[in-house]
Amino acid sequence: MVGRLSVYLRQLESLLDEGTARVSSSRLAELSAVKATQLRKDLSHFGSFGVRGLGYEISELAAEIKAILGLDRKWNAVLFGAGSLGHALAGYRGFARHNIEIRAILDSDSRKIGKRVANIVVEDVARIDDVRKSTGAQIAVVAVPALAAPELAERIVKAGFRGIVNFAPVRLRLPPDVVLYSVDLATAFENVTFRFRNAPA
Amino acid sequence: MVGRLSVYLRQLESLLDEGTARVSSSRLAELSAVKATQLRKDLSHFGSFGVRGLGYEISELAAEIKAILGLDRKWNAVLFGAGSLGHALAGYRGFARHNIEIRAILDSDSRKIGKRVANIVVEDVARIDDVRKSTGAQIAVVAVPALAAPELAERIVKAGFRGIVNFAPVRLRLPPDVVLYSVDLATAFENVTFRFRNAPA
DNA sequence: TTATGTGAACCGGTTCACAGCT
DNA sequence: AGCTGTGAACCGGTTCACATAA
Numbered sequence: 117m118v119g120r121l122s123v124y125l126r127q128l129e130s131l132l133d134e135g136t137a138r139v140s141s142s143r144l145a146e147l148s149a150v151k152a153t154q155l156r157k158d159l160s161h162f163g164s165f166g167v168r169g170l171g172y173e174i175s176e177l178a179a180e181i182k183a184i185l186g187l188d189r190k191w192n193a194v195l196f197g198a199g200s201l202g203h204a205l206a207g208y209r210g211f212a213r214h215n216i217e218i219r220a221i222l223d224s225d226s227r228k229i230g231k232r233v234a235n236i237v238v239e240d241v242a243r244i245d246d247v248r249k250s251t252g253a254q255i256a257v258v259a260v261p262a263l264a265a266p267e268l269a270e271r272i273v274k275a276g277f278r279g280i281v282n283f284a285p286v287r288l289r290l291p292p293d294v295v296l297y298s299v300d301l302a303t304a305f306e307n308v309t310f311r312f313r314n315a316p317a
Numbered sequence: 318m319v320g321r322l323s324v325y326l327r328q329l330e331s332l333l334d335e336g337t338a339r340v341s342s343s344r345l346a347e348l349s350a351v352k353a354t355q356l357r358k359d360l361s362h363f364g365s366f367g368v369r370g371l372g373y374e375i376s377e378l379a380a381e382i383k384a385i386l387g388l389d390r391k392w393n394a395v396l397f398g399a400g401s402l403g404h405a406l407a408g409y410r411g412f413a414r415h416n417i418e419i420r421a422i423l424d425s426d427s428r429k430i431g432k433r434v435a436n437i438v439v440e441d442v443a444r445i446d447d448v449r450k451s452t453g454a455q456i457a458v459v460a461v462p463a464l465a466a467p468e469l470a471e472r473i474v475k476a477g478f479r480g481i482v483n484f485a486p487v488r489l490r491l492p493p494d495v496v497l498y499s500v501d502l503a504t505a506f507e508n509v510t511f512r513f514r515n516a517p518a
Numbered sequence: 519t520t521a522t523g524t525g526a527a528c529c530g531g532t533t534c535a536c537a538g539c540t
Numbered sequence: 541a542g543c544t545g546t547g548a549a550c551c552g553g554t555t556c557a558c559a560t561a562a
Contacts, residue, residue: 164523
């Protein structure tokens with residue numbers, strides 16, 4: 117459901133770019149490829165942002181969704197892993213849009229420590245506690261190999277991070293008060309090969 | 318649900334590495350962080366692979382799941398976009414595990430064309446039709462900016478690809494016979510900031 | 519009249535309870 | 541007895557139908 121809010125927001129922003137001021141649930145739903153009732157139900161969980169008979173004021177609704185998604189405040193993050201995926205993530209423009217700032221990049225490989233990635237000097241993961249405190253980071257982005265991830269996750273939690281975005285292909289076990297979202301590339305590709313295979317000729 | 322099959326398979330493979338030969342649904346479910354009944358129900362959609370009273374023969378079940386997921390045959394893919402995400406994907410080791418081979422990398426940026434990425438020479442996206450045919454690729458991996466993605470997707474479909482794994486943050490509209498799976502980083506991060514914000518203090 | 523907000527019906531996926539096989 | 545396979549109950553999320561407001 118959060119995923120849908122993201123989509124609504126993106127559509128609202130592109131409408132705003134076009135100079136549109138108001139939009140109906142049916143139009144916004146169409147742009148977002150969902151049913152209008154679903155869109156209204158989604159929003160109704162958080163309040164009532166529209167005007168009956170008129171629709172939604174776009175800039176207002178966008179601001180509401182940003183607040184719901186936590187995009188109205190700044191987040192500090194630390195990126196773990198300076199491999200190819202780490203490089204890609206370090207260069208990811210979406211961080212700015214989310215008010216997420218990568219404050220540090222940590223790795224355990226001595227050949228990578230000291231190098232610059234996206235203008236940030238890679239530091240030794242041993243410094244995790246110091247880095248956590250000095251950056252005030254709440255979010256950890258995990259882009260290390262599967263084997264290293266579970267142990268790293270424990271250290272991340274111990275260091276005081278409260279949210280993890282995990283790109284390693286493992287199911288991490290975390291205390292329930294730590295927010296986790298995993299992006300699993302294997303699942304993405306298997307989803308396609310699975311449906312491809314089971315598709316009507 | 319396909320996502321869960323991926324997880325079962327990964328657990329089966331690591332059990333196999335340990336030299337284990339049989340496993341019960343409850344043990345495998347525990348390792349996969351799901352309920353045992355769910356695991357059995359998932360498998361029951363595709364057949365009956367276990368032995369009552371004994372459990373599952375690991376190598377046999379792994380082979381069955383691989384077949385279900387389409388991992389038992391070779392897939393040819395073309396990667397679109399040689400930016401930082403494209404680089405990361407080109408180096409992704411999971412492709413080998415999935416029997417997916419990146420046969421070509423295409424980009425529209427003349428500065429990138431001709432360069433090597435993961436030992437593959439980047440070609441002009443204008444060559445899409447030739448490349449599709451000569452590689453026999455079925456799957457397109459889209460790692461281009463959001464703005465370029467919708468138009469590219471159309472060309473991909475026209476060129477004859479039947480499956481797309483999309484990393485651009487847009488909802489692509491495709492004919493229903495084309496298999497699509499999108500990985501949206503924005504949603505991933507927003508999921509975490511959303512739940513973080515709505516988490517109990 | 520137009521378009522939102524929402525209780526109620528609906529539906530698909532999860533869980534339960536147990537039948538069936540070894 | 542032990543463990544799988546599955547119809548039936550359950551549950552949460554989606555859709556419908558309509559009351560409500562401009």
